[in-house]
Amino acid sequence: MIKYSIYLLLLSAFFSCGSSSTDTENATEIGVNTPEEVAAQKAAAPARGGTSFKDGMTGKVWQNYLHVRTALVNTDADEAAVAAGNLTEALTSERADLKKAAMAISKAKDIETQRVAFVDLSVEMEKLLDGALSNGTVYKQHCPMAFDGAGANWLSEVSEIRNPYYGDKMLKCGKVVAEIK
Numbered sequence: 001m002i003k004y005s006i007y008l009l010l011l012s013a014f015f016s017c018g019s020s021s022t023d024t025e026n027a028t029e030i031g032v033n034t035p036e037e038v039a040a041q042k043a044a045a046p047a048r049g050g051t052s053f054k055d056g057m058t059g060k061v062w063q064n065y066l067h068v069r070t071a072l073v074n075t076d077a078d079e080a081a082v083a084a085g086n087l088t089e090a091l092t093s094e095r096a097d098l099k100k101a102a103m104a105i106s107k108a109k110d111i112e113t114q115r116v117a118f119v120d121l122s123v124e125m126e127k128l129l130d131g132a133l134s135n136g137t138v139y140k141q142h143c144p145m146a147f148d149g150a151g152a153n154w155l156s157e158v159s160e161i162r163n164p165y166y167g168d169k170m171l172k173c174g175k176v177v178a179e180i181k
Contacts, residue, residue, distance in 0.1 A: 050135060050136050051133065051135065051136030051137065051138060051157055052133070052134050052135040052136060053132050053133060053134055054132055054133070054134045055132070057090070057092075058128060058129070058132045060090050061087065061090050061091060061095075061098075061125075061128065062125075062129070062138075064083060064084075064086050064087035064090050064102075065087060065121070065125050065155065066156075066157060067079075067083035067086070067087075068080055068083040068084050068087060068102070068105060068118065068121065069118070069154060069155070069156070069162075069164050070083075070162075071083050072111070072114060072115055072118055072164035072165070072167065073162045073163065073164050073167055073171070074167065074168075075111055075167035075168060076111075077108070077109065077110060077111040077114060080105055080111070080114050081105065081106050081107070081108065081109075081114070082106075084102045084103070084104075084105035084106035084114075084121075085102075085106040087102040087106075088102045088103050088106055095124070095128065097120075097124045098121065098124035098125065098127075098128060100120075101117055101118075101120040101121035101123075101124055102121055104117035104120070105117045105118060105121065111167075115146075115164065115165050116147075118152075118154065118164060118165075119147075119152045119153075122152075122153055122154045122155055123153070125155055126140065126153075126155060126180070129155070129180050130180070133180065133181060136157075136181075137179050137180065137181050138155050138156070138157065138179070138180040138181075139155065139156045139157070139158065139159050139176045139178075139179055139180075140153055140154075140155055140176070140177050140178040140179070140180060141153065141154055141155070141156055141161060141174050141175065141176055141177065142174055142175060142176075142177045143163050143165050143166070143170075143173050143174040144174075145166075145170065145173055146163075146165040146166070147165070152165055153177070155180075159176050161173070161174040161175065161176075
């Protein structure tokens with residue numbers, strides 16, 4: 001009886017581990033990129049600068065800022081609120097103005113209000129980054145059309161423009177106006 005049970009167990013394991021035609025079909029749907037396709041994807045992707053900071057807290061705040069910026073680029077008010085909430089939690093009372101701007105974004109329900117508050121967040125973030133980098137570059141970018149021609153700045157880890165004030169409406173509107181090193 002024990003031999004029969006072991007035999008059934010081995011037989012079921014063999015069949016459950018074998019690949020079915022569905023598995024094979026799914027595997028071929030995924031595909032493998034050719035070296036040319038990989039090179040084209042790398043060329044199309046923005047280069048990452050490898051930015052690092054003199055202290056870990058600034059790096060954490062920077063990553064949260066980038067998350068807020070990306071959510072605004074994607075015109076995702078819910079994600080911007082979550083990211084700004086995370087940023088608020090990462091900040092100490094020493095950075096009250098930065099925390100206040102992040103809190104305004106986290107509490108705002110609509111994307112336009114968040115974008116207005118992002119102007120202040122970017123101003124305060126630039127102050128935090130002044131002298132804080134140990135490696136890499138932060139790009140200060142400007143959209144002259146934002147807010148009815150008043151213009152607005154933001155910060156980025158890449159020189160490629162992705163406009164948080166217009167999102168997909170005018171994704172590439174803007175230019176690099178300074179580099180923070």
